[in-house]
Amino acid sequence: MRLLPLLLTMVLLAGCSILPLQEHKKELLSLTESLQQAEQLRREKRYSEAGQLLTQAQKNHPDNPEPAVLLKQILAEQQRHRQLIEDKLLAARLTLIQQQRPLLAQLANSKADDVMLRSRLQQLNKTRLESRSLLSRCGERQLKNAPATAEKCLRLALAIEEQKSDRKRLTQIERSRVRSEKKARQKKRAARIQQLLKQAQHKQASGERYSALMLLEQLLELAPGSTHAIHLKREIQKELESHSQYLLTAGETLYQRGELEGAIAIWKTLLLLNPQHKQALQKTERAQRVLNNLQQLRHQQKPTATD
Secondary structure, eight states: OTHHHHHHHHHHHHHHHHHHHHHHHHHTOOHHHHHHHHHHHHHTTOHHHHHHHHHHHHHHOTTOSHHHHHHHHHHHHHHHHHHHHHHHHHHHHHHHHHHHHHHHHHHHHHTTTOHHHHHHHHHHHHHHHHTHHHHHHHHHHTTTTOHHHHHHHHHHHHHHOOOHHHHHHHHHHHHHHHHHHHHHHHHHHHHHHHHHHHHHHHHHHTTOHHHHHHHHHHHHHHOTTOHHHHHHHHHHHHHHHHHHHHHHHHHHHHHHTTOHHHHHHHHHHHHHHOTTOHHHHHHHHHHHHHHHHHHHHHHHHSOOSOO
């Protein structure tokens, strides 16, 4: 039985010896590690934890100004974040009031003698009017950092009462959004142009020149002055012209030898590359007519079983 108290005492002593080691381990965190962890916590918007970490880093590295500088930035960012949430709550609350007012007014009109309804409507209107200045300040405060929230606040404020300053800020937000949308469209257009150019180059490399030309036509509709597309188009057209002439000549040689099916096959290959090639179309049609006539003549001259 005497062993039990002795064991408990040893466990307690061991536990007490571990705690200082753990504290000491925390203090051994390097400055670089502290700053990196604080930045990570900042990105996750865990500002309080980041602040505690940097406060400890200041104690551990009193001669280095970096923890204090980062701490100041994080505290300012935390304040802005909290203010943004408050402004979003304000906009949400006033949006709800805007939606409730007409419904409550209809209800109050249907029960003209209901004092409680009238009182609720009056209180709602009073809250709305009193929030006018708060909404205006929200619009001014979030104009650059959170324009979407600023726009909500300003529209709600202007619905209560028209003011030039708020109207000016709202116009500024709308113009900025138009510019942003224009830039986004330009960026998307540039990406599409680059994609078409790469696809056309790939088609050219794989011998699909006509498909490459179709892609370049699409590109030139988006960017008529694209020098890359214009030069590539000319290059492919020259390749097509040279290859087409080779196929035309090869088909004509077979045609002159009487190898009509071979000639037709070559010219049809040319038409696959360029479906609008007039000479290939004409030559194919001519050779096909001659071949049909010959086949018909052979069929007529073929002896029957009775002969």
